[in-house]
Amino acid sequence: MNFEYFFRLFFSGLTRGSIYALLALGYTMVYGIIKLINFAHGEIYMIGAFTALIVAGALSLTGMPALAILVLASVVALVYSSMYGYTVEKIAYKPLRQAPRLSALIVAIGMSMFLQNYLLLAQTSNFLPFPDLLPEFSLPESWGGMVNGPQFLIFVTTAIIMVALTLLIKFTRMGKSMRATSQDKVMAALLGINVNRIISYTFIIGSFTAALGGILISSYTGQINYFIGFLAGIKAFVAAVLGGIGSIPGAVLGSIVLGMAESFAAGYISSVYEDVFAFVILVLILIFKPSGLLGKPEVQKV
Amino acid sequence: MKLEAVKRSALLAMWFILLTFPVMVVRVNTVTGVVQWRWSNLVLVGLGSFVISLVWNWALARTAGRGGEAAEAGATDEATGGSGLRIGERMSDLRTMLSEPRYRTPAYALLAVVIVAFPFVMSLYQTNIMISALVYVMLALGLNIVIGLGGMLHLGYIAFYLVGAYTYGILNRFFGIGFWVALPIGAALSVVAGILLALPVLRLRGDYLAIVTLGFGEIARIVMNNTTKFSGGPQGIGGIPRPTLFGLEMGLLGVTRYTYYIIVVVVIITVFVVYRFENSRIGRALAAMGEDEIAAQAMGVDLTRMKLTAFALGSVWAGIGGVILAARTTFINPASFTVWESVIVLCCVVLGGMGSIPGAIVGALALILVPEYLRAFSDYRMLMFGAVLVVMMVFRPGGLIPKRRRSYTVDVAHEEEVVS
Known part of the structure; x- marks a missing residue:
């Protein structure tokens, strides 16, 4: 057994899992509140990465220092993705609150397709190299070779976001309103919670974390395209289901398990079937433990 | 009311101009380092989203009015709601017409001729x-x-x-x-x-x-x-x-x-x-x-x-x-x-x-x-x-031609006669 190879796969899985986690958080929050798979979530992640690329590309010509570009591009991208998330909810999901689930799902797919092609038409169909934004710093010698600077940055960011979101949901007024809305929308409205606003907040927060994931992974892998969001979105959803949909620690745990599983399967079994493993895991988890690793079993109501 | 709608759409258009600005206007080629500024797209997005939002809000109000949920769907919406109903009526008119053999046979015959002749024409x-x-x-x-x-x-x-x-x-x-x-x-x-x-x-x-x-x-x-x-x-x-x-x-x-x-x-x-x-x-x-x-x-x-x-x-x-x-x-x-x-x-x-x-x-x-x-x-x-x-x-969640369930109507007045 080659330990170095093992640990390299381990950390690459952890990186992948952290990115899935940033996406899965949005899925799980939106699902918790309006019980809808937001297929367009992956596109928000892609738009976040693209906006960062555009801003960074335009700014790099002005000869700004790299750190300033990184901060500016990230801030603009995060703000814009949150705006996209907000707008998508208002256009597509709000009119369908009372409609059957099937309609809402179809709208979500339509929205995802629309956003993908919007980027394709307005920008390009080619892979674009992503500017190297993440600062390269060296880690202590004992870590060297197995985990690099950007990977470390990705773990830390994910951990911070997860802790912040947990605190937000557990201890703030907004978090309390979110939990109330996800339990019972009508009752929450009766108690004076502005349900529409809470749903908008959820979308904004979800889009924010998704875009963060988009920027991090794009600067890590170094290239982006208009369709990077779709598969990542689907896999993040799988991760959210794996962890137990509606649960924030579950989403992170599920993402890391999925990222590891993919990384090890690709490293030890076969890399061409990398994308298949996620779906196999999904089918297995849905058959044997539909509530996920940390989720509560759902009682079906008549 | 009308002015209100225009104002709202104008605001929305501004929002969309802002929203789509980086994606629609700037195009960066990170290989060659060339940045393209496509300002004309700004006008396009503005005008497009203005018109679409006008139509969208009008249609949304109409749908709500037809659903009977909005109480405000009064006199003002009646005129606009009519056109939607008319399309639906026309559709069902066509259907009732087609269910009569007098019209159905020639219609199907014509369709058959078109289908058969198509690859030759x-x-x-x-x-x-x-x-x-x-x-x-x-x-x-x-x-x-x-x-x-x-x-x-x-x-x-x-x-x-x-x-x-x-x-x-x-x-x-x-x-x-x-x-x-x-x-x-x-x-x-x-x-x-x-x-x-x-x-x-x-x-x-x-x-x-x-x-x-x-x-x-x-x-x-x-x-x-x-x-x-x-x-x-x-x-x-x-x-x-x-x-x-x-x-x-x-x-x-x-x-x-x-x-x-x-x-x-x-x-x-x-x-x-x-x-x-x-x-x-x-x-x-x-x-x-x-x-x-x-x-x-x-x-x-x-x-x-x-x-x-x-x-x-x-x-x-x-x-x-x-x-x-x-x-x-x-x-x-x-x-x-x-x-x-x-x-x-x-x-x-x-x-x-x-x-x-x-x-x-x-x-x-x-x-x-x-x-x-x-x-x-x-x-x-x-x-x-x-x-x-x-x-x-x-x-229109039902689609262009919504499904119709086979329905049976019972004529209550004549029921006894039918049964007996």
Whole structure:
């Protein structure tokens, strides 16, 4: 057994899992509140990465220092993705609150397709190299070779976001309103919670974390395209289901398990079937433990 | 009121200008380091979103008014609400007219003449387009069983199409099997694949079902992409023979016409079978399941059997369509079977009206033929499909031609006479 190879796969899985986690958080929050798979979530992640690329590309010509570009591009991208998330909810999901689930799902797919092609038409169909934004710093010698600077940055960011979101949901007024809305929308409205606003907040927060994931992974892998969001979105959803949909620690745990599983399967079994493993895991988890690793079993109501 | 709407739309237009600014205006080529500023797009987005938001809000108000939910849908909306109703009425007028034999017979006769004459009047190119459109009609009719009747969102439908196409391709490549033998084999294998997919997803519903079926479709494509020895890998399989007729030499034009007639006959059979199915015992049980699984189960509907039936009956048409596609294009590769193909079929069903047979036909014809004739806008095809899904679901969830349940009316006044 080659330990170095093992640990390299381990950390690459952890990186992948952290990115899935940033996406899965949005899925799980939106699902918790309006019980809808937001297929367009992956596109928000892609738009976040693209906006960062555009801003960074335009700014790099002005000869700004790299750190300033990184901060500016990230801030603009995060703000814009949150705006996209907000707008998508208002256009597509709000009119369908009372409609059957099937309609809402179809709208979500339509929205995802629309956003993908919007980027394709307005920008390009080619892979674009992503500017190297993440600062390269060296880690202590004992870590060297197995985990690099950007990977470390990705773990830390994910951990911070997860802790912040947990605190937000557990201890703030907004978090309390979110939990109330996800339990019972009508009752929450009766108690004076502005349900529409809470749903908008959820979308904004979800889009924010998704875009963060988009920027991090794009600067890590170094290239982006208009369709990077779709598969990542689907896999993040799988991760959210794996962890137990509606649960924030579950989403992170599920993402890391999925990222590891993919990384090890690709490293030890076969890399061409990398994308298949996620779906196999999904089918297995849905058959044997539909509530996920940390989720509560759902009682079906008549 | 009017001014208010204009002001609102203007604000929205500003919002969209801001929102789309980086993506629409700036284009950065990170390889050459060239930044393009396309300011004209700004005007385009502004004007476009202004007009769209005006129409959108008007339509939204109208839909709300028609639903009877908004109390304000008073005198002002009555005038606007009328046009929507009028379209609906016209549609049902057409239907009642068609249900009378006096009009129905000539209408069908005319349709038959058009269908038969089509490949002789139109060019080879047009006939080819029509063949693909008709293949999509079949796919839409098949998917309609799963989605429209069974209420199960199936996003891996194209996998069965792939099974059909690859059955013919591979059987021909290794065993030299011809079209007519491959057709039933392709259909049978699709059914088997449909049941194999249905087994693990029997307990799933809604969103989970959608994701798992999507995953299944992707797995089928990835497997075909990677088993190079068996399926040709990304290059696919070429040189698949066109359909034969007792070994007759027909030439390209002849064989295209022949393929056209094959698909027409198959579509007619499909329509007939699906129509009969819909009103059968199983069809109605399936529709009940689509409405409410628990209620249907309580009424004695065997959900397991129904789901398997729906998947099997939905996939058989995709299998047949796949074989015909392989025979028409003589070349298949995995890139033609992505998730988005499944979504296009879904789009056909949604546009026409979920659960409605004429809807599926009209939806598929419209969505495949219109982009072919509007070549100038062909880049916008997928964008439009996405928009169609959103707009239809928001404003007309029943589709262009909503499904109509077979209904029975009892005339209370004459009931005694009827009974006695």
